[in-house]
Amino acid sequence: MLPEKYRLAAVGRFLLEQFELRRPGIREWSPQVEASLRQDAESELQLMEKQVREIGIDDATYWQRVRRALDEILLPRYAALATGEMELAKRDYGIWRGGDLVARATFALAGFILGIICVEVPYIPIQAKWFPALLLVLGPLFPDAVMWLHRRRWRRKLEALVGDLHRASETLETYRPMSELTRALGIPSELAEAPPVAARERG
Known part of the structure; x- marks a missing residue:
């Protein structure tokens, strides 16, 4: 069983956090930007896959599905959201004059008049x-x-995306063939597929 931090939703949340660190420096979304983020994500996934192998779980098929x-x-989904946000x-964000000093002074005066x-x-x-x-x-x-x-x-939109990944993760785990699970855990397939021995036969 994979640790929680390597599940699809947790991996997706981590990658989104990495994307968000770079987004303020991105003026406009482009295929080059997306390819760069994909490359960064691949580096992180390779590191995670290595960490999982070090704890005795070698599951290449799972990481293919994550990719x-x-x-x-x-x-x-992130590209569509980020494009709209940019x-x-x-x-x-529709704020008059970008909320500069003149705009703030005007808002103060307008608020005072409205209050009167x-x-x-x-x-x-x-x-x-x-x-x-x-x-x-x-x-x-x-x-x-x-x-x-x-x-x-914006945070709610990202959380909704993570929620979709969580549901995809549940589907991913629910419908995995037994052969994949046994191979990932290093269990010989003949042991995993052998029928249970009846109690009277063991006695």
């Missing part, structure tokens, strides 16, 4: 006189709030 999941699930970053309106208009149930001052303070933080929401949404 197939990398090529067919992880990299294509496009949002180019537009400063909320207090003065009779049918708005806000009577606290300090409410405009609160919006004045919070206004400059609006770009940070938008960025936090985008980062949170």
Whole structure:
């Protein structure tokens, strides 16, 4: 049985973390970028495969399936997600002027005016006189709030991808032929396939 950190979902999470370390330096997604990430992933997989062999599990077929999941699930999905995220970053996530000092001052002023309106208009149930001052303070933080929401949404997308890999991992383990499992664990096939000996025959 493979240790948990070598299961497909854990491997995928680790590779995504490595991809994320490189993503800030990538201006635009391209086949060259994808090939570079694939090469880095292959280096990590080879190291993991070596570590697993050192603990007595030689399972080349499993790692072939991991590489197939990398090529067919992880990299294509990550490429699509990263491309969309990079496009949002180019537009400063829709934040006016990218949230610079002028934008933050404008947000503060707009918040203050909005707060006064909320207090003065009779049918708005806000009577606290300090409410405009609160919006004045919070206004400059609006770009940070938008960025936090985008980062949170991005983490959720990556977690969903890891979840898909987890389900693929369960399928991978459930439907593996017995011959593969015995070969990986170094059990002679004739012992694995031999029928159980009845109790009366052993006695």
